[in-house]
Amino acid sequence: xxxxxxxxxxxxxxxxxxxxxxxxxxxxxxxxxxxxxxxxxxxxxxxxxxxxxxxxxxxxxxxxxxxxxxxxxxxxxxxxxxxxxxxxxxxxxxxxxxxxxxxxxxxxxxxxxxxxxxxxxxxxxxxxxxxxxxxxxxxxxxxxxxxxxxxxxxxxxxxxxxxxxxxxxxxxxxxxxxxxxxxxxxxxxxxxxxxxxxxxxxxxxxxxxxxxxxxxxxxxxxxxxxxxxxxxxxxxxxxxxxxxxxxxxxxxxxxxxxxxxxxxxxxxxxxxxxxxxxxxxxxxxxxxxxxxxxxxxxxxxxxxxxxxxxxxxxxxxxxxxxxxxxxxxxxxxxxxxxxxxxxxxxxxxxxxxxxxxxxxxxxxxxxxxxxxxxxxxxxxxxxxxxxxxxxxxxxxxxxxxxxxxxxxxxxxxxxxxxxxxxxxxxxxxxxxxxxxxxxxxxxxxxxxxxxxxxxxxxxxxxxxxxxxxxxxxxxxxxxxxxxxxxxxxxxxxxxxxxxxxxxxxxxxxxxxxxxxxxxxxxxxxxxxxxxxxxxxxxxxxxxxxxxxxxxxxxxxxxxxxxxxxxxxxxxxxxxxxxxxxxxxxxxxxxxxxxxxxxxxxxxxxxxxxxxxxxxxxxxxxxxxxxxxxxxxxxxxxxxxxxxxxxxxxxxxxxxxxxxxxxxxxxxxxxxxxxxxxxxxxxxxxxxxxxxxxxxxxxxxxxxxxxxxxxxxxxxxxxxxxxxxxxxxxxxxxxxxxxxxxxxxxxxxxx
Amino acid sequence: xxxxxxxxxxxxxxxxxxxxxxxxxxxxxxxxxxxxxxxxxxxxxxxxxxxxxxxxxxxxxxxxxxxxxxxxxxxxxxxxxxxxxxxxxxxxxxxxxxxxxxxxxxxxxxxxxxxxxxxxxxxxxxxxxxxxxxxxxxxxxxxxxxxxxxxxxxxxxx
Ligand code: FES
Ligand code: FES
Numbered sequence: 001x002x003x004x005x006x007x008x009x010x011x012x013x014x015x016x017x018x019x020x021x022x023x024x025x026x027x028x029x030x031x032x033x034x035x036x037x038x039x040x041x042x043x044x045x046x047x048x049x050x051x052x053x054x055x056x057x058x059x060x061x062x063x064x065x066x067x068x069x070x071x072x073x074x075x076x077x078x079x080x081x082x083x084x085x086x087x088x089x090x091x092x093x094x095x096x097x098x099x100x101x102x103x104x105x106x107x108x109x110x111x112x113x114x115x116x117x118x119x120x121x122x123x124x125x126x127x128x129x130x131x132x133x134x135x136x137x138x139x140x141x142x143x144x145x146x147x148x149x150x151x152x153x154x155x156x157x158x159x160x161x162x163x164x165x166x167x168x169x170x171x172x173x174x175x176x177x178x179x180x181x182x183x184x185x186x187x188x189x190x191x192x193x194x195x196x197x198x199x200x201x202x203x204x205x206x207x208x209x210x211x212x213x214x215x216x217x218x219x220x221x222x223x224x225x226x227x228x229x230x231x232x233x234x235x236x237x238x239x240x241x242x243x244x245x246x247x248x249x250x251x252x253x254x255x256x257x258x259x260x261x262x263x264x265x266x267x268x269x270x271x272x273x274x275x276x277x278x279x280x281x282x283x284x285x286x287x288x289x290x291x292x293x294x295x296x297x298x299x300x301x302x303x304x305x306x307x308x309x310x311x312x313x314x315x316x317x318x319x320x321x322x323x324x325x326x327x328x329x330x331x332x333x334x335x336x337x338x339x340x341x342x343x344x345x346x347x348x349x350x351x352x353x354x355x356x357x358x359x360x361x362x363x364x365x366x367x368x369x370x371x372x373x374x375x376x377x378x379x380x381x382x383x384x385x386x387x388x389x390x391x392x393x394x395x396x397x398x399x400x401x402x403x404x405x406x407x408x409x410x411x412x413x414x415x416x417x418x419x420x421x422x423x424x425x426x427x428x429x430x431x432x433x434x435x436x437x438x439x440x441x442x443x444x445x446x447x448x449x450x451x452x453x454x455x456x457x458x459x460x461x462x463x464x465x466x467x468x469x470x471x472x473x474x475x476x477x478x479x480x481x482x483x484x485x486x487x488x489x490x491x492x493x494x495x496x497x498x499x500x501x502x503x504x505x506x507x508x509x510x511x512x513x514x515x516x517x518x519x520x521x522x523x524x525x526x527x528x529x530x531x532x533x534x535x536x537x538x539x540x541x542x543x544x545x546x547x548x549x550x551x552x553x554x555x556x557x558x559x560x561x562x563x564x565x566x567x568x569x570x571x572x573x574x575x576x577x578x579x580x581x582x583x584x585x586x587x588x589x590x591x592x593x594x595x596x597x598x599x600x601x602x603x604x605x606x607x608x609x610x611x612x613x614x615x616x617x618x619x620x621x622x623x624x625x626x627x628x629x630x631x632x633x634x635x636x637x638x639x640x641x642x643x644x645x646x647x648x649x650x651x652x653x654x655x656x657x658x659x660x661x662x663x664x665x666x667x668x669x670x671x672x673x674x675x676x677x678x679x680x681x682x683x684x685x686x687x688x689x690x691x692x693x694x695x696x697x698x699x700x701x702x703x704x705x706x707x708x709x710x711x712x713x714x715x716x717x718x719x720x721x722x723x724x725x726x727x728x729x730x731x732x733x734x735x736x737x738x739x740x741x742x743x744x745x746x747x748x749x750x
Numbered sequence: 751x752x753x754x755x756x757x758x759x760x761x762x763x764x765x766x767x768x769x770x771x772x773x774x775x776x777x778x779x780x781x782x783x784x785x786x787x788x789x790x791x792x793x794x795x796x797x798x799x800x801x802x803x804x805x806x807x808x809x810x811x812x813x814x815x816x817x818x819x820x821x822x823x824x825x826x827x828x829x830x831x832x833x834x835x836x837x838x839x840x841x842x843x844x845x846x847x848x849x850x851x852x853x854x855x856x857x858x859x860x861x862x863x864x865x866x867x868x869x870x871x872x873x874x875x876x877x878x879x880x881x882x883x884x885x886x887x888x889x890x891x892x893x894x895x896x897x898x899x900x901x902x903x904x905x906x907x908x
Contacts, residue, residue, distance in 0.1 A: 019844045026852035027840040029787020029827035033853055036786040116777075117770065203887045205791040205799055206853040255789070255853025256887050287792040478850035478888060639847035643889055647850065650890030674796035674885060682891040683875075683882040 014490050014702060017639045020482040021500055022253075034209030034225030034252045039280035042211065043072055043112040045273050046119040047266065047283070048126050049293060050101030050108050053135035053359040053667025054148060057099055057128060060109055064125040070118035073276035074126070075269065076109045081241060088238040090328045094362045095239075095268055101130065102150060102327035103359045104668040105292025107265075112273040112281045135359040135667040139301050139324040142168040142358045150327055150357045168357040170329040175337045176350035177407055183316025183348030187307025191385045195377040197716070197734040198660035199299040199324075202366050203651070203679045206255020207290045212270030213280035219246045220271060225254045227261040227475060228514025233506045239268045240275070247271075250505040251475045258651070259365030260295035262514045291672035295364030296661055298323035298331045300373040304340075304381045312391055314400045316348040317341045317409075321374060323355065326362040331355045332370030335450075338410035339713070340374035342448035343397070343419060343605065344382075345406040359667055365516060367648060368449045368709035372655065372716055376734065379445035379717030384730060393444050393721070394427045397607075401446075410450075418631025418695035419446065419605035425691055426607045431627045440613045440624065441725025447606050447713025451706030452517025453598030457510030458527040460488065460535050460592040464584075466577025468492065470528055471504035473512025474520040478647075478708070479640035483521045484528055486636050487702065491532035493559030494576055510595050518706025521636055522697075523598035529701045535592030539579050542586040546579075547571050600699020604706060606630035608649060608714040614726040619742030621657050621723055627689040633697040633705030644707045646688040652715020654680045660735050754817040760785070761829030769816035776800045778816035779826060787827035787856045791885065798884030801857040802826045808864040810883075827856035830863065839863055839901045848897040850888035858884050862898045870906055874899060 025031040062074040077098045084092050092098075096107045109126050113119040134148040141147055147168055155163050158172035184190055210224035220242065226232050229251040237244040254261065270283040285294070303320045319340050325331025333353035341349050386396035401423060402408060404416045426432060426444060436442060459471040470488055474480070485499040492499075513519070540554040543561035547554070553568035554561050560573035583590050611625040628645040635641040658678045662670045671677045696703025716734060723741065724730045729748035733740055753768040760783070769778045774793070779785040779802070791797035793812045800811040803825040804818075830837045839862050842848070849855045858881065865872060865880045872880065877898050878891070886894060 017847065020847070022852075023844040023849075024836070024840075026849055026855055027836065027843050027859060028831055029785075029856045031852055032786070033789065035790065036780075038784075204851070204853075205797060205885055205887050206789070206851070207791070253853075254851060255791075256851045258887070284790075287794065287796075479847065637847075639893070640850070643847055643850050643893060646890035646892045647888045651887070673794055674792050675794065679885060679887060680890075681882040681885065682878040682895060685878070685891055687895070688890050688892045 012490060013486050013496050014634065014636055015638060017637060018482065018496050020479050021485055022476065022481055031253045033206055033255050035284045037211045037223045037252065039211055039213060042280040042282050043114060043277055044116045044119050045110055045112045045270055045281045045283040046123050047107045047269060047289065048109040048123045049289065050097065050104065050106040052101055052130055052132050053104050053137065054133040055101045055130040056133060057097060057101060057108065058131055059129045061127040062109065065111055065122040068118065068122050068125060070114040071111055071122045072114065072279065073112040073273045074109060074122070075272050075276060079272050079276070080239065085238050088235055091235055091263060092239045092268065094328060095265055103361050105289065105361060107269070107293065110269045110273055112277050137358050137360055137663040137667055139299055139322050139356050139358060142324060142356050143322065143354065150359065154357065169354050170357055171355040173334045173337055173353045174351070175410060178348030180316045180318045180348045180350045183346065184307045186309070187315045188310040189385060189388050190305065190307040191381050191388060192303065192305035193381055193732055195302045195304065195380065195732045197300045197373045197376060199296040199360065200655045200659040200661070201291060201296045201677065202258040202260035204256030204258060204260055207285040207287060208265055208294060209284040210267050210270050211280055211282045212267065212274045214271045214275040216278065218242050222247065222249045222267060222271060223252055224249065224267055225252045225261060227254065227257040227477070227516065230473060230506050230511050231262070231514045232264055232267055235264050236268045236271055240271055248505055248507045251503050254475050254477050257477055258367045259369055259516065262365050262516050265294055287674065288672045291677060292669050293361055295366065296361055297366040297369065298325055298363050298373070302373065302377040304377045306381050306385055308385055308389060310389065312389055312396055312399045314344060314346045317344065317346050319351040319378065321351065321353045323353065323370065324358045324360065325355055326360040327357060328362045329355060331363050332365065335370035336374040339371040339448050340378050341409035343402060343446040344400050345402045349409050367651065367712040371447065371449060371713045372652065375445065375447050375713045376716040376720060379714065380720050380730070380732070383443070383721045394423055397446060398423045416695060416698070417603055417605055418693045421693045421695060422605055422607040422629040422631060425693060426609055426629050429627060429691070431609055431625060436611060439616055439726055440611060441722045442609065442611050443718045443721030443725060444607060444609050445714040445717035445721060447710055449604055449710040449713060450517065451522065451601040451604055452519045453523050453601040454513035454519055455511050455597050456523040456527045457512055457595045458524055458531050458593070459509060460528065460531040462535060462576065462580045462590045464580055466498065466575065466580045468494065468499045470499065470501045471509055472501060472524045472528065473504055473509045474515050474524045475503050477515065478643060479637060480520045482640065483636040484524060487525045488528050488532050491529050492536065492576060517601070518708040519601065522601055522700055522704050522706050525636070525704055526598055526700055527594040527596055530594040531592040534594060535590060538590050538592065539576065542579050542583065542590065543574050545586050546582060602633050602697025602699055602705035604631050604710040606710045606714055608718040610718045610722045612719060612722040612726055614723055614741060616745070619738035619745065621736055621741060623653055623686060625686055627691065628711060629691045629693060630707065630710055631693045631695050631705060632707045633700065634694055634703035635692050636704060638692060641692055641707050642690045645690045645711045648709070648711025649688050649715050650680050650685060652712045653685070653719065655734060656716040656719040657735055658737065756817055756820050758819045758822055758824055760824045761826060767816070771817055773816045774812050775814040775816045775819055776811040779811060785826050785828055789853055789856060791853070798861060799854055799857040801860040801884065803860065803864060808861055827860055830859060837863065838905055839898070842897040842901040846893045846897040846900065848889065848893040854884060854886040858886065858894055866902055866905065870902060872902060
């Protein structure tokens with residue numbers, strides 16, 4: 001499919017760094033995010049949340065709240081029907097508890113009132129009678145036979161025999177090939193270790209926010225910050241029993257998502273309140289609610305074993321991963337299992353995963369969901385094994401890296417990709433040979449992510465002045481409008497400034513899947529390129545009409561229609577503006593469209609290199625230098641590609657060193673705020689250097705691979721390898737906070 | 751609850767408003783005055799997304815009461831550009847792609863302007879520490895720090 005490549009010099013605007021089309025709005029405060037919307041007659045909604053980790057809800061008395069002046073609606077689970085499709089049932093129950101509160105922060109009731117202070121007062125007047133139950137928040141504890149049971153109707157799936165007693169282990173998965181026992185028997189050196197990681201939050205700076213407006217006839221509108229407004233529409237329509245065509249969802253600007261805004265939390269509550277009150281209702285989460293009730297990633301308990309021959313050939317790789325997914329099924333442990341060994345070739349591989357239920361918020365996707373923890377464990381063992389064999393960690397990886405045609409750990413054979421190149425560039429980089437001081441260490445690690453395609457629909461309209469509007473159904477989380485405009489400008493041969501991109505609402509385009517799997521620039525970009533080709537054909541046909549020559553005697557070159565071929569005749573080329581200016585008399589508006597279920601997404605690999613210093617007195621880790629080497633396929637707007645590399649690396653640094661969900665004995669989250677859940681700040685960090693590698697993805701017209709997620713896969717492992725070198729002891733638990741590092745150093749001395 | 755009558759000057763305009771006695775300035779700006787450029791990322795003084803200037807002091811507007819603005823001068827992101835002309839910091843943020851989602855950007859710009867107003871030649875470390883009260887989850891700060899340093903150099907005529 002590859003039509004243009006950088007090598008043949010065909011790109012004119014792809015690869016340049018123009019100002020983003022939404023830029024001025026975003027530096028002047030004009031851009032409207034989720035909480036910035038106001039509708040006439042709007043009420044303010046608030047959600048009452050469970051203070052208990054696990055409790056039966058015996059009764060809810062809302063009468064006093066309803067009697068308060070200014071309160072216009074109060075809802076509980078009783079306002080939702082149980083007649084919801086199975087696929088949406090857990091989502092609904094996660095938004096509002098049905099009979100049982102499953103975690104600290106689980107929504108129990110909601111109110112809408114004429115002001116925020118009245119809404120807050122009303123929450124205090126709702127009387128909930130709880131029967132507190134024993135709880136479990138630790139993944140290993142939850143697997144024990146005598147652990148408090150979250151759901152009595154969940155039986156472990158994926159076992160040879162279906163069990164007869166319910167369990168907190170909701171499923172078992174297995175991936176691999178060959179026979180690991182045979183592989184380990186052939187090994188000269190084997191390293192195996194256990195690892196643990198704590199849950200972290202995506203930490204987007206914008207809390208979830210929406211305004212819902214649902215009329216009694218079942219027609220409604222919803223404004224919200226989300227990674228997928230079509231998903232929001234479909235889920236809310238299913239939960240509220242609406243026709244999807246009657247609910248129009250508009251995506252606001254989105255203040256970060258990282259996977260955490262790929263599901264719904266408050267949107268159906270705002271719509272249900274609105275339906276009851278007969279007025280628009282705005283719901284905005286506080287930061288405390290964001291931490292307690294939305295998206296953390298899984299905490300994980302892992303065991304990894306890798307064997308190799310003395311000549312460095314890896315013979316077998318085996319892993320056992322246990323991920324908790326909160327109070328509902330779906331922890332992404334499968335993706336952890338599939339990605340764990342994806343960077344390597346070995347004849348014998350096996351990963352087994354357990355999906356575990358605990359009394360914590362339902363895990364939401366977080367940037368390459370499931371992969372970073374597994375990479376932390378695997379890449380730590382790879383480096384340790386290299387050390388035992390007396391090999392350089394990059395050399396050892398180069399020797400065993402998966403290449404085109406190799407059997408992958410997750411099923412198919414590898415296609416062409418850039419892993420080797422990331423390793424080679426890392427090895428050749430001056431960072432790798434820079435001197436280190438005392439108490440300093442250097443670590444490297446590799447990472448892999450699949451990247452997705454999915455359902456996509458785009459539209460392109462050409463104005464009478466020859467300027468171009470494009471509509472996409474994927475939101476712009478990090479400058480993607482600029483990439484969209486670049487691809488259309490490239491394809492049509494018009495200046496970038498002449499193309500403008502909007503994120504259209506759900507009534508204006510066909511269904512678009514959520515922005516996940518780093519799919520936006522790949523899928524919407526591909527659909528727009530094909531929309532532009534559709535439009536070019538029509539432009540040529542219009543020029544043919546004007547010139548009164550056959551349609552196939554016109555071609556589109558450099559933004560102009562030109563006569564081509566033997567029967568074309570002599571005409572001056574017509575620009576896009578000239579053809580568009582005559583649209584009214586040649587058949588009306590000129591547009592291009594494309595709908596597809598995008599296939600051919602290209603996997604992406606990265607190698608990260610980091611230097612850290614460990615304070616021997618306190619155990620504090622400082623990141624001194626960081627370099628990212630990643631395959632982008634083709635960088636459409638390199639500045640935003642670098643931004644994805646840097647942002648992912650820094651989220652990984654947070655996960656590695658600081659960030660963790662801390663639960664008390666009572667099962668309550670103890671650090672539900674940015675003061676105690678500390679994400680990296682500017683003074684914690686050095687510059688993050690980036691090297692963009694471009695191994696084109698043959699599944700995209702311009703060679704694009706997704707870039708957003710791979711960058712968070714290697715950092716924890718790279719930092720663990722670096723800190724372990726600096727501290728002189730292998731670190732196996734995240735976060736590597738000062739007390740943990742200090743203890744590991746003390747234990748090693750003892 | 752009876753409301754407080756407050757007189758201020760906001761972005762050069764004389765502005766009066768009524769607010770509740772315990773209402774944060776951020777809520778007044780956003781909900782009563784329609785100045786939604788300042789964002790609420792936390793409401794507890796930890797993220798800096800709500801940064802504004804009150805009488806030449808950089809503050810988290812979520813930690814200041816609306817009533818405390820009586821007689822004071824307030825500058826918000828909405829007042830940073832000079833008509834159609836962006837402030838150099840705003841332009842450099844665009845040139846350097848120093849924003850991804852952009853939710854943190856107003857706070858960073860207000861905070862960075864406060865820095866350059868009193869220190870036109872900051873070191874990288876000074877920039878990083880000054881901006882340590884502003885959280886950005888998207889960029890890893892690299893391009894933000896570069897944009898601020900580059901603006902400082904340009905404004906010094908370097
Ligand atoms: S909203 Fe004021 S500091 Fe976060
Ligand atoms: S650009 Fe998204 S938080 Fe800073």
